[in-house]
Structure formats: C-alpha cells, structure tokens
Amino acid sequence: MNFGDFKTVVKIKSVAIVLGIFLLIGIIHGIIADSFNVFVSWLLIGIWLIYSFKVLKNIKQYREFNSPHNTAFFSIGPVFVGIFYSIWGNFTGLLGENLLEGSNLYLSWWSILFGFPYLAYGSYSLYRCFKKYNVIYFGTKAINARTIGYILALVVIFYIIFYWIIFYAVIDFYDSIIIPVHFYVDLNLLLLLISTILIFIVSGLFGTQRRLPTLTRDYITRRTNRLNHLTSPQRTSSPRRQNVSTSRTTRSSRITPISQRRSTQTRTKTTSRTVSRKTTAKPTIIPQRSISSRDFSKYKPKAGLLSVEDFKCIFCFKLPKLPEDNGRGIILCPKCRYPAHADEFKDWMQSSNLCSRCNAIIPSSYRRNPKIISVKNYSIIYRNFLKKNK
Ligand SMILES: [Zn+2]
Ligand SMILES: [Zn+2]
Structure with missing residues (x-):
C-alpha cells in the first residue's frame, strides 16, 4: 500500500x-x-x-x-x-x-x-x-x-x-x-x-463582456503537433546530436531564455533589450532535440528538495502527462519555474500579471509570447529530476 x-x-x-x-x-x-x-x-x-x-x-x-x-x-x-x-x-x-x-x-x-x-x-x-x-x-x-x-x-x-x-x-x-x-x-x-x-x-x-484569451487550445495543439513531428526522428543518432547541440548553442545565444537573461545581469541594459525584442519576434519553441540533461536545470522548479508535487500544474494541481493532456502545452514561470498548463496560464494572465505561485511579475513580452514546452518533453524533464532524487 x-x-x-x-x-x-x-x-x-x-x-x-x-x-x-x-x-x-x-x-x-x-x-x-x-x-x-x-x-x-x-x-x-x-x-x-x-x-x-x-x-x-x-x-x-x-x-x-x-x-x-x-x-x-x-x-x-x-x-x-x-x-x-x-x-x-x-x-x-x-x-x-x-x-x-x-x-x-x-x-x-x-x-x-x-x-x-x-x-x-x-x-x-x-x-x-x-x-x-x-x-x-x-x-x-x-x-x-x-x-x-x-x-x-x-x-x-x-x-x-x-x-x-x-x-x-x-x-x-x-x-x-x-x-x-x-x-x-x-x-x-x-x-x-x-x-x-x-x-x-x-x-x-448589462455588465461588460470580458475579452477571451488569444492563445487558444487549437493554437497550442497545432504548435505542439508541429514540434513533435519536426523533432522526434533526430533523437536517436548520437553524431547528429553533437551537431544539433552546437546549433542549439547558437540558437540559445540568439534567443536567450528569460531565466538566463536574469542570471546574466552584468550585461548592459541595451543589449538585453535588443535580445528581448528578438525573442518576441518569433514564438520560442523548445524542440525535442534541445533537451539534453545539461539543459535540464533550466526547467528545474526552484525548490529545495524536488518531489512530484513540484511538477504539478499550479492551477489544476495535475501532473502533466500524456495522453490526458494531449494537445496542451506547458508554460513555466520565468522566475520560479513552476509549470502551468498553457491554456490555464493564459487565462490567468487575463486577470493578473503576477505568477500565481511566486507572485513575481511576468514580463509583458513573456506574456505575449510565452515559451511553450510540449507535455511530452515536460514529462521527460520531470521524470529525469524525479529519477535523480531516488
Ligand atoms: Zn493545469
Ligand atoms: Zn512563479
């Protein structure tokens, strides 16, 4: 039991x-x-x-x-x-x-x-x-x-x-x-x-009608589908991975994730602003191939000892997994890195610009263009962390 x-x-x-x-x-x-x-x-x-x-x-x-x-x-x-x-x-x-x-x-x-x-x-x-x-x-x-x-x-x-x-x-x-x-x-x-x-x-x-979220579930479905389709074949071969990881490095230097941006605050404000403008130009997608164990720390919730609770959606308290969450994406708070279902995150952002978990202000660029992780990738990420804990 x-x-x-x-x-x-x-x-x-x-x-x-x-x-x-x-x-x-x-x-x-x-x-x-x-x-x-x-x-x-x-x-x-x-x-x-x-x-x-x-x-x-x-x-x-x-x-x-x-x-x-x-x-x-x-x-x-x-x-x-x-x-x-x-x-x-x-x-x-x-x-x-x-x-x-x-x-x-x-x-x-x-x-x-x-x-x-x-x-x-x-x-x-x-x-x-x-x-x-x-x-x-x-x-x-x-x-x-x-x-x-x-x-x-x-x-x-x-x-x-x-x-x-x-x-x-x-x-x-x-x-x-x-x-x-x-x-x-x-x-x-x-x-x-x-x-x-x-x-x-x-x-x-007679009350005013509220605006509906712009990021629909359909949109997320299309995006995650495209993503999984694009990337899954490349996972197996190791020489390619080498190749891929270099391309990933160039990619990440071009599109700096917000978490990384925060840590490198020695940079001048002007550069970081240009970087952020570049980020908003195109939706940031994390393909399957970009997840190597080296990268996992970027997705680690800020908690002392990780348990399965730390990987549950901060709105519905459910662990993201397939096939239940088919067609949904995951968004992490850039500050505390706790996960939320993308649709629920978007909905919450309609009424608040604070993270519902840590109360940090979510930058408006991130709100317009949050980084969406597929549920498939996110389950790979948390399984890795939970395995390490044992
Ligand atoms: Zn949820
Ligand atoms: Zn947070």
Missing part, C-alpha cells in the same frame, strides 16, 4: 467516524424527542461538517498555490448546499426557533449557521462568473464563465420558485414521512432570489 492509498483510507475512515457519531446522536435524540426530523437534522449537521471541512481544505490548497477559485467545486457546489440547508429550516427539529416571530418571514440559528454562509459564498461565486473569470473548470474541461453564470442564475431562480410552489401548493407533499415544522417564508431563500436576479440583470445582462 503506498502513501496515496493510505491517505484515502484515512479520509474514508474519518468521514465514516464523523457520520457514525452524528448518526448515533441522531438516533438517540430522535427516539427521546420522538421525531424523525430531529434524527435527520443531526445527520445533516454531520454531512455539513464534512463538506465544510473539504471546502476549507480546498481553499487552503488553492491559497498555497495562489490559484483562482474558478472551478465547479467553488462556483456551483456552495449555493446548492446553502439552498438545501435553508430549506431544511422548514423541517429542522434543532435550532429551528424563528427569530423573526411575529412576521411572515423565517430566520433561525439553523438557517444562519448552516444555510447563510454558503448562500453568501454562492452569490459571490455567481458574481465572479460574470465579472472575474473567463472560464470555469469542470475537471480539466474549461467552460465559458458567463455561460455558467447564466445557467447557474436561472437554475437557482427556478429552483427556489419551484420549491415554493411544491411547498405551498402541492397537497400530496404533506403525506411524506418528513413533516414541515412551520410554513413561514425563508428569509435566506428570499434574499438569495433577490440577489440572484440582481446579479443576473446587472452583471450578467
């Missing part, structure tokens, strides 16, 4: 323990109070704690990598958790006392504690779909953030209205084993409905 398996087992075990504890409390309290609602409420608290723990853990991990929260997990999950726990306010046997007694509205400690935080976060996520992000990631699949925003807003609006129709108009509902405790209008849901409609209209319909 390796460490990864071990971690999974621990995770499953702790989830089972938490659920078991709340199940037990629920059964005992449910029997004492003679209420099925009390039993379910305890169980829901257990599930809420597990979910919240997972959210906090993800936030911590994303903070560590300084990554934007534009994933389905952060954009879509919270609002529905918030809605569900707000709805349960009509059923809960715990903390359910109405704090707005005397009005038709309902607010209890249950809805404040378990519903409101996720509804607030969900509304903020919706706002970010329209205003901040270009895309939302579903796993590795990127979907236009505005599209997600429209769908999410409409689903939330219809969901709340649909729920109210069911709750107040459909009689059959009351034959179910879970019986509502009261029929007040939930303040949480009312606020969410209003804020969702406002965000939908103000940011969604």
Whole structure:
C-alpha cells in the first residue's frame, strides 16, 4: 500500500467516524424527542461538517498555490448546499426557533449557521462568473464563465420558485414521512432570489463582456503537433546530436531564455533589450532535440528538495502527462519555474500579471509570447529530476 492509498483510507475512515457519531446522536435524540426530523437534522449537521471541512481544505490548497477559485467545486457546489440547508429550516427539529416571530418571514440559528454562509459564498461565486473569470473548470474541461453564470442564475431562480410552489401548493407533499415544522417564508431563500436576479440583470445582462484569451487550445495543439513531428526522428543518432547541440548553442545565444537573461545581469541594459525584442519576434519553441540533461536545470522548479508535487500544474494541481493532456502545452514561470498548463496560464494572465505561485511579475513580452514546452518533453524533464532524487 503506498502513501496515496493510505491517505484515502484515512479520509474514508474519518468521514465514516464523523457520520457514525452524528448518526448515533441522531438516533438517540430522535427516539427521546420522538421525531424523525430531529434524527435527520443531526445527520445533516454531520454531512455539513464534512463538506465544510473539504471546502476549507480546498481553499487552503488553492491559497498555497495562489490559484483562482474558478472551478465547479467553488462556483456551483456552495449555493446548492446553502439552498438545501435553508430549506431544511422548514423541517429542522434543532435550532429551528424563528427569530423573526411575529412576521411572515423565517430566520433561525439553523438557517444562519448552516444555510447563510454558503448562500453568501454562492452569490459571490455567481458574481465572479460574470465579472472575474473567463472560464470555469469542470475537471480539466474549461467552460465559458458567463455561460455558467447564466445557467447557474436561472437554475437557482427556478429552483427556489419551484420549491415554493411544491411547498405551498402541492397537497400530496404533506403525506411524506418528513413533516414541515412551520410554513413561514425563508428569509435566506428570499434574499438569495433577490440577489440572484440582481446579479443576473446587472452583471450578467448589462455588465461588460470580458475579452477571451488569444492563445487558444487549437493554437497550442497545432504548435505542439508541429514540434513533435519536426523533432522526434533526430533523437536517436548520437553524431547528429553533437551537431544539433552546437546549433542549439547558437540558437540559445540568439534567443536567450528569460531565466538566463536574469542570471546574466552584468550585461548592459541595451543589449538585453535588443535580445528581448528578438525573442518576441518569433514564438520560442523548445524542440525535442534541445533537451539534453545539461539543459535540464533550466526547467528545474526552484525548490529545495524536488518531489512530484513540484511538477504539478499550479492551477489544476495535475501532473502533466500524456495522453490526458494531449494537445496542451506547458508554460513555466520565468522566475520560479513552476509549470502551468498553457491554456490555464493564459487565462490567468487575463486577470493578473503576477505568477500565481511566486507572485513575481511576468514580463509583458513573456506574456505575449510565452515559451511553450510540449507535455511530452515536460514529462521527460520531470521524470529525469524525479529519477535523480531516488
Ligand atoms: Zn493545469
Ligand atoms: Zn512563479
């Protein structure tokens, strides 16, 4: 059993323990109070704690990598958790006392504690779909953030209205084993409905459209394909490699990589400026042949002891590899040399000019013309480093 398996087992075990504890409390309290609602409420608290723990853990991990929260997990999950726990306010046997007694509205400690935080976060996520992000990631699949925003807003609006129709108009509902405790209008849901409609209209319909990244995945596909096609046959023969390595030297003196440029700061500013202009003239491509072990240090992330974690994309935390990343390229931060999928890097550059990992300013020439490494080459590079470590 390796460490990864071990971690999974621990995770499953702790989830089972938490659920078991709340199940037990629920059964005992449910029997004492003679209420099925009390039993379910305890169980829901257990599930809420597990979910919240997972959210906090993800936030911590994303903070560590300084990554934007534009994933389905952060954009879509919270609002529905918030809605569900707000709805349960009509059923809960715990903390359910109405704090707005005397009005038709309902607010209890249950809805404040378990519903409101996720509804607030969900509304903020919706706002970010329209205003901040270009895309939302579903796993590795990127979907236009505005599209997600429209769908999410409409689903939330219809969901709340649909729920109210069911709750107040459909009689059959009351034959179910879970019986509502009261029929007040939930303040949480009312606020969410209003804020969702406002965000939908103000940011969604009348807000400014964001520019889309210029470096498309198609473009990267074409480039990496061409690259692999051009270079793979030359790898095997050694006399040629000699030849190639000299041509590489001339090449690298012509097109100085940024990392190298930084280290040779004794040069005058004017030369380095001309060099950088030359660099931007043509996209810098690293062909297969140019990777000899001597060169590997140029791609080494700046970390004391390298582990496989250091070669994972700083945005999606996945190790670049084939065939999963077919057609994608890798871009390294010129400063910390941590890798990112090229499409994700480009997307991030739309909203920031800082490296998401080390906060260094990415030069605008590099942003326009980042050096793209094929996933094939990058996996050769990191395998080499990881082998050395053993
Ligand atoms: Zn990635
Ligand atoms: Zn960096």
